[in-house]
Amino acid sequence: MESIKIIIRKIKDGSIKEMWDEFKWMMSYAKNYKKEIIFYIFLGMFSTVMTLISSIASKELIDVVTGHKISKAPLMAVIMISMSLFSLFFGSIMSRITIKINIRIQNDIQADIFDKIIGVNWLDLSKYPSGDILNRFGSDVSTVANSAIGWVPDIIVSIFNFIATLCVVMYYDPTMMVLTLINAPIMLISSKLMMSKMRKYNMKVKEMNSEVMDFQTETFSNMDSIKSFDLTDLFSRRLRDFQDKYKEVNLEYNLFSIKTNIILSLIGMVIQNLFFVWAVYRLWTGNITYGEMTLFMTQSGRMSSAFSSLVSIIPSTVNSTISAKRLMELISLPREDRAEDDCEGLKDSVSHGFSVKLKDVDFSYVKEKQVIKSSSFEANRNEIVALVGPSGQGKTTLIRMFLGLLSPNSGEAVLCDKNGEEVTLNASTRKYFSYVPQGNTIFSGTIAQNLRMVKEDATDEEIIEALEIACAYEFVKELPDGINTKVGARGRGFSEGQAQRISIARAILRDAPILLLDEATSALDIFTEKKVLNNIIKQKPNKTCIVTTHRPSVLNLCQRVYKVEKTKLSQLSETEFEEFASNF
């Protein structure tokens, strides 16, 4: 009675329903491979039939040797050997098909999930640590892909195997069949009881893996700081702490698995021994032949292995549904708003330039902390407009709003063409912006490849022109391979100021009407900084340039300066500006 109550509780706590939804999601990927999967199942069943025929042939052969049906001997030997060879052959084909489909499904799922993840709303995705995303993208995708191909076919083939073997046993001795079936309800009830605990442990292990991955990515991308602050011992200790936690979680899960395995194996052993005792008894009483006895023993082994593979589907099901759950969570995050149609009308005015406007905007990342409140802003074509203010007051937040990565909680953020037509800033207006973020954003490849990322068909001359405007060509031309010089990830091999100028050149090559420079000239000397900004305005007419800066040298080039402080964005008057600049 108690166990029935537990089962009902498990069903009610929703883990079965949750798993069913996750299963359906995984299977949606397998749908595209119906034909291959059906073929795989067919081969699996065929191989089972071959093995059964081979077992029956071996029974006959034993009967021949022990004095029965002597005339059938050569035929039985041929059948037995050829069936075993057939089954070997089909086993190899199946393994080949499995790997082929598996790689294709894995690539499919990975590509699909990758597209979905990069299409997710920036703010929602930014809440996940990059190590966690990497772990989900790597290990969870591969688990789901393996299950999409292996799961259903394996269940079907194992059930077929079980039933076919059962039929053979029933044909020779129905009591044996009953003994075999005792296994089933016991195994099913115990696996059901294990399910929710297994899911809990599995989730814990996966979360731990994500934490470790996050720690590793963070450590290796901040090696400079770790070494310069002499933090190597600290990070070594942290790694060991993670390893201890990892060990603890995994060992806990392993202990649980061992306990459940022992219970299931004991049940299996009892049944198998009952089976054996019954077969010996039947042989002793002369009801079966030696051949039948051997057949029962091999079939009992086959049935228990078919049953174990059915039971082992349970932990792998838990593992893959948890992976599916983690991936579903990522891809079900809200997608970016791409109101493509709204910005259709802007296409023709690109060469005339655009204005960017904020109208009475409020924004907060989290409810408790307002970042921008009742603020307005305007930057027009042929203008350099500065955003200044103390650190952490919201300058980068405003840049994210211009890029349509963030939307105001209230008020309007719009792009405006020369005729005054306005379009709300969103993911599809992003193409009208060139952005140079804070920090190093160079990718591995050559300098030319880095620039061509934003304009695939750019000629060498266009690349050189952009590098010249960004004052980068003066050092690039001195390099032995010029624009084809290799750059390491994050600009390795170049100084910060050089990497910044390559990033600016890339933004210039994109030739978008609006250029956003977020502290993008911070590593340049004052002279080069001024030269870069002057070049942009002179050589690229109708551009709107918005810069965030802490340096007064840039401010003198700006038509307007906005200060962000204490949630307010306010335009500085000339006197305020002079006062502000003198306080630097």
Ligand SMILES: Nc1ncnc2c1ncn2[C@@H]1O[C@H](COP(=O)(O)OP(=O)(O)OP(=O)(O)O)[C@@H](O)[C@H]1O
């Ligand atoms: N992804 C985020 N989630 C939650 N809060 C954030 C996030 N990014 C920034 N903030 C908060 O928003 C505020 C403004 O940050 P922002 O990066 O816009 O400042 P900033 O003026 O550009 O600073 P700095 O001059 O140092 O670059 C800060 O208090 C910061 O803690």
